[in-house]
Amino acid sequence: MTRSLPLLLSLLLMGIAFAFTTNPPYELQIPPSFGHRYTIPEDNPLTVEGVALGRFLFYDSLLSKNNTISCSSCHQQALAFTDGFNLSIGVSGRPTFRNSMSLANLLWVRNFFWDGHSKTLEAQALIPMNHPDEMGLAPEKSAQKLQQTKFYPKRFQKAFGTNQITPKLMAQALAQFERTLISANSPYDQYLRGKYTLTPAEKRGLDLFMRGSNPDRGIRGANCAHCHGGAQFFQNRFHNNGLDASPLDPGRQEVTGFEEDFARFRVPTLRNIALTAPYMHDGRFKTLEEVVNHYSDHIAQSRTLSADLRGMISLTSSEKKDLIAFLHTLTDREFIRNPAFSNPF
Amino acid sequence: MVNYVVLFWLIFSSASAQTVLKVSGEVAQPLHLQATDLKVLPHVEIKAADRDGKEHRYSGIPVIELLKKVGVTVGGQLRGENLVKYALIRAADGYEVLFALPELDPEFSNRTIILAESMDGAALPAGMGPYRIVVPEEKKPARWIREVREIEIRFAK
Numbered sequence A: 001m002t003r004s005l006p007l008l009l010s011l012l013l014m015g016i017a018f019a020f021t022t023n024p025p026y027e028l029q030i031p032p033s034f035g036h037r038y039t040i041p042e043d044n045p046l047t048v049e050g051v052a053l054g055r056f057l058f059y060d061s062l063l064s065k066n067n068t069i070s071c072s073s074c075h076q077q078a079l080a081f082t083d084g085f086n087l088s089i090g091v092s093g094r095p096t097f098r099n100s101m102s103l104a105n106l107l108w109v110r111n112f113f114w115d116g117h118s119k120t121l122e123a124q125a126l127i128p129m130n131h132p133d134e135m136g137l138a139p140e141k142s143a144q145k146l147q148q149t150k151f152y153p154k155r156f157q158k159a160f161g162t163n164q165i166t167p168k169l170m171a172q173a174l175a176q177f178e179r180t181l182i183s184a185n186s187p188y189d190q191y192l193r194g195k196y197t198l199t200p201a202e203k204r205g206l207d208l209f210m211r212g213s214n215p216d217r218g219i220r221g222a223n224c225a226h227c228h229g230g231a232q233f234f235q236n237r238f239h240n241n242g243l244d245a246s247p248l249d250p251g252r253q254e255v256t257g258f259e260e261d262f263a264r265f266r267v268p269t270l271r272n273i274a275l276t277a278p279y280m281h282d283g284r285f286k287t288l289e290e291v292v293n294h295y296s297d298h299i300a301q302s303r304t305l306s307a308d309l310r311g312m313i314s315l316t317s318s319e320k321k322d323l324i325a326f327l328h329t330l331t332d333r334e335f336i337r338n339p340a341f342s343n344p345f
Numbered sequence B: 001m002v003n004y005v006v007l008f009w010l011i012f013s014s015a016s017a018q019t020v021l022k023v024s025g026e027v028a029q030p031l032h033l034q035a036t037d038l039k040v041l042p043h044v045e046i047k048a049a050d051r052d053g054k055e056h057r058y059s060g061i062p063v064i065e066l067l068k069k070v071g072v073t074v075g076g077q078l079r080g081e082n083l084v085k086y087a088l089i090r091a092a093d094g095y096e097v098l099f100a101l102p103e104l105d106p107e108f109s110n111r112t113i114i115l116a117e118s119m120d121g122a123a124l125p126a127g128m129g130p131y132r133i134v135v136p137e138e139k140k141p142a143r144w145i146r147e148v149r150e151i152e153i154r155f156a157k
Helices: A004-022 A048-058 A121-130 A139-147 A152-160 A167-179 A187-192 A200-210 A288-297 A317-328 A333-337 B002-016 B035-039 B063-070 B080-084
Strands: B019-025 B031-034 B044-049 B055-062 B085-091 B096-100 B114-119 B132-134 B148-155
Touching: A048 A152, A048 A167, A121 A139, A121 A167, A139 A152, A139 A167, A152 A167, A200 A317, A288 A317, B019 B035, B019 B063, B031 B035, B055 B063, B063 B114, B063 B148, B080 B085
Parallel strands: B019 B148
Antiparallel strands: B019 B031, B044 B055, B055 B114, B085 B096, B085 B148, B114 B132
16 A cells, blocks of 8 residues: 555646646737736636637537527627627527627626626626526536536546536636637728728728817817727727617616716627627617717717717718728628637537 | 604615725725715815816815825835836726826825816716816826726736
């Protein structure tokens, strides 16, 4: 017995070394213009096996009550991880409360959902699983289902060093996969690198998008970049964007309790916006034309309306067309066709 | 009647007990401040030109007073590695701006950056108030952050 102890120890050490060498860190390719202002939880670094497992889970309808709905049902790659519906339909057949959000560049998002009620992707991932109108199955029960398969225990072993499946590990794997969903190669990005020439309409649209209006100097601007600016085309901010004079959805207020946050919602990314119709937290606008018309001509006054939207922009019809032409340059075909993000089954 | 009094008291006390400003991070004592806590701090009035180009009178608390209250390394302690500390100020909508501590400390700077509560004698309007940072003599008012909710002191790493 004592003689075999060194042997056992060395086998154990070899096992640990093997576990590390077979699950190397996943190297994220961070676009330089996006910067490094993001947080990956210390207890959930990205690994090749963790990301691969998260991808299986993302596309697996086993996680739902009746085995019909996966994360990918409402977050389809071809639509930049949205679903094309104003509200989504889950296992109950009843519509969800709000519109399905795009999953591009979540690494830089600090508050998830339209009202920002989750601070991390790990926390976010468990909520749709549990929701009766989404996947409708308690994560503990999903974990038990996965545990009973031949497929998953060995993959959790590879990713996390244990084959005991828990909701926490499921959420960690999903979060790892979602952090890899980076979209940064649209025609606009190629234009910034000198590899694409904007058409005259796209260039005029870009100018309108980026500039504030300055009538004294004869400058026309829609100033979309004020809220949707920066390399990611979103900011981690919440605004009431004037959809209704008497909003029904309290939005951010439900999270913070502040009256000033009534009807405020997250400012979403405009990357791939041409693919993510319908628009707004309730999916009320079917087209980009309707969206641009709203901001140009139909902002509804209410007590928490964003101070940035209190003056009407009133764009001409050709300016609206130019702006929409520019928005189409944010569609990243490589992102929606990237095999690393597709259904692995 | 008694019930109405109790109800009124409950509504009034719950509304007035709301935290309006959090100050946290590299501080001796993080604080969740209510409007009444801010009222009793020292106030000053300054004049500064807003985005409209016009000069207004702003009244409020010098940010340095808030930093002293929570125990930030200012004054004689603002030296050595403490010089790479900064205040990250966050608004209700998530907008954030940053000031290096020496910008806020009167031993370094002549200008007094305040957490303003009123403009030209009136409370700040909705969308701007209840608290807004005012930075005198700054050419572009992008750091005049509206609806301030949090001040976090951090070390640059």
